[in-house]
Amino acid sequence: MQHDIVIIGGGAGGLELAARLGRRFGPREGRRRVLLIDRSIFHLWKPSLHEVAAGSLDSHQEGLSYPVLARRNHFSFAFGDLTGLDPEAKTLSLAEIRDGDGKVLVAPRTLSYRTLVLATGSGSNLFGTPGAAEHAHLLEDVADAEGFNRRLTSAFLAAAYSDERTLNIAIVGAGATGVELSTELIEGHDELSAGLTPEQRFDLNVTIVEAAPRILGGLPERVSDKAARALEAKGVRLLTDAQVQAVHADRLDTSQGPVPADLIVWAAGVKADEGNRRLGLKTGRLNQFVVDDRLRTSAPDIYALGDCAEAPGPDGRPVPARAQAAAQQAAYLAKALSDPARDPGPYVYRDKGSLVSLGDDKGVGSLMGGLGGPDFLIEGLLAKWAYMALHLDHHRAIIGVRRTALLALSRLLHRRVSGRLKLH
Numbered sequence: 001m002q003h004d005i006v007i008i009g010g011g012a013g014g015l016e017l018a019a020r021l022g023r024r025f026g027p028r029e030g031r032r033r034v035l036l037i038d039r040s041i042f043h044l045w046k047p048s049l050h051e052v053a054a055g056s057l058d059s060h061q062e063g064l065s066y067p068v069l070a071r072r073n074h075f076s077f078a079f080g081d082l083t084g085l086d087p088e089a090k091t092l093s094l095a096e097i098r099d100g101d102g103k104v105l106v107a108p109r110t111l112s113y114r115t116l117v118l119a120t121g122s123g124s125n126l127f128g129t130p131g132a133a134e135h136a137h138l139l140e141d142v143a144d145a146e147g148f149n150r151r152l153t154s155a156f157l158a159a160a161y162s163d164e165r166t167l168n169i170a171i172v173g174a175g176a177t178g179v180e181l182s183t184e185l186i187e188g189h190d191e192l193s194a195g196l197t198p199e200q201r202f203d204l205n206v207t208i209v210e211a212a213p214r215i216l217g218g219l220p221e222r223v224s225d226k227a228a229r230a231l232e233a234k235g236v237r238l239l240t241d242a243q244v245q246a247v248h249a250d251r252l253d254t255s256q257g258p259v260p261a262d263l264i265v266w267a268a269g270v271k272a273d274e275g276n277r278r279l280g281l282k283t284g285r286l287n288q289f290v291v292d293d294r295l296r297t298s299a300p301d302i303y304a305l306g307d308c309a310e311a312p313g314p315d316g317r318p319v320p321a322r323a324q325a326a327a328q329q330a331a332y333l334a335k336a337l338s339d340p341a342r343d344p345g346p347y348v349y350r351d352k353g354s355l356v357s358l359g360d361d362k363g364v365g366s367l368m369g370g371l372g373g374p375d376f377l378i379e380g381l382l383a384k385w386a387y388m389a390l391h392l393d394h395h396r397a398i399i400g401v402r403r404t405a406l407l408a409l410s411r412l413l414h415r416r417v418s419g420r421l422k423l424h
Helices: 012-025 027-033 046-054 066-073 142-160 176-194 221-234 274-278 323-338 380-399 401-418
Strands: 003-008 034-038 076-079 082-086 091-094 104-106 109-118 166-172 203-209 237-239 244-247 251-254 257-260 263-266 302-304 354-357 363-370 373-379
Touching: 003 012, 003 027, 012 027, 012 034, 012 066, 012 323, 012 380, 027 034, 034 066, 046 142, 046 176, 046 380, 066 076, 066 380, 109 323, 142 166, 142 176, 142 263, 166 176, 166 251, 166 257, 176 203, 176 221, 176 354, 221 237, 221 354, 323 380, 380 401
Parallel strands: 003 034, 003 109, 034 076, 109 302, 166 203, 166 263, 203 237
Antiparallel strands: 082 091, 091 109, 244 251, 251 257, 354 363, 363 373
């Protein structure tokens, strides 16, 4: 069976595009025409991965099943991982699927398409740093976040019964992920300590190492300054203007000296998969698919959106790899692909500002081009609510207003009952 539109990748952009197209085409036509393919069976909003890593979010409770989303939004879903592409024949190859024991469940497959949308996301850029791949934890997907959380739980237990009663965690990169992860770790440790005996309590030292002169370099300087003061008040050590020269199992070697670390998280840089270069499409310096102002790749009838796309943006620079860009591109392509006869015009990225969570009832950010001028600063509880609204707006796009409200209420009640930190 050939689908009209095949979407590879069920992240924020790919899933929203599939949902929008499915609803536009309707129950019968949508399931026949739109196919979403992803290597996971459930969806989790990527900006939430730091919460899963810190143990403040249960991925199995928060995750949404792709088959259920497909049924509700009138598209089809297939489990698979892209391994090859033939733009001329309009076919794509999917890897075999194995179970936990290595037994082949599904043989390699080849599918045909009329229109292909690549929304495969991106990963971390290790910049060739020695030891980074071997010793640093990445937060690229749910498996990474859950893996780090298991190590964190073991490290908490070990520190509580060690002679030193100290746990050192180093985070490389002071972007939104690194900053938000540090606050989740500090607050999770505070909640854990409140339930331990004095003999079991241990110190948690969190250090953020950033090569740039300040944290949150993509945000206005006054936002960065407020966030830095908030982090330091929580006890987070900020080491800026520090290049990581090597990563070891127990420390970072930096241009400002060694940083001891029992656990290391790499949250610096964005780079798409190396395999993108083998798909026969034009790619850029960061392995992203180069697209024009209508999100078209170098091959006919193949589009790309989100972090895997190098799209022309403001001031001649590529569109930044952010969730809001993926959502905007999904809305644009939904119009373009649902009615090919109507030209939607070029895609134009609109920066709506940035928000960073700094823990319970705290946040900081800027809203671009809205109330208060071109760069309106918000902070505190208002910024925290606005940050939560971004997450809920993504859910609204894929499950609707009523179900989003129920999901938000369920998460609130579950946290009130089970507590902030999940060690299971």
